[in-house]
Amino acid sequence: MSSFATRLKELREKKHLTQEELGNMLNISRSSIASWESDRRTPGFDTLQKLADFFTVSLDYLLGRADNPDGLTKEEEHRHYELDKILSEKRVLFCGEPLTLEEKEAVVSIIKVLKQKVDEKEKDT
Numbered sequence: 252m253s254s255f256a257t258r259l260k261e262l263r264e265k266k267h268l269t270q271e272e273l274g275n276m277l278n279i280s281r282s283s284i285a286s287w288e289s290d291r292r293t294p295g296f297d298t299l300q301k302l303a304d305f306f307t308v309s310l311d312y313l314l315g316r317a318d319n320p321d322g323l324t325k326e327e328e329h330r331h332y333e334l335d336k337i338l339s340e341k342r343v344l345f346c347g348e349p350l351t352l353e354e355k356e357a358v359v360s361i362i363k364v365l366k367q368k369v370d371e372k373e374k375d376t
Contacts, residue, residue: 256289
């Protein structure tokens, strides 16, 4: 697994930001970011949270403790995959932010209820 220094640099570069640009966006000095990326220092908890929120990753991922940026377990990843498959088969499209696992499960439940109602109507006719 990667270290915090490596992850921070990878995430920053993925967004095509310089250390100075990232610092300006988060009100952090460029020298602080440089010292974190060179593994000479580590930010405090509040700053770690700010960085994780900015890059939309979990703290475990940012700290190099997890390989999945969402901080999901293998089981949760599999469940997301299965629900995404179901949703795409039903041609359900969403705009904006990706759905959480709970939101996906709720959508699938609603689809099942609606299908059941349609099936009951067809049965009655």
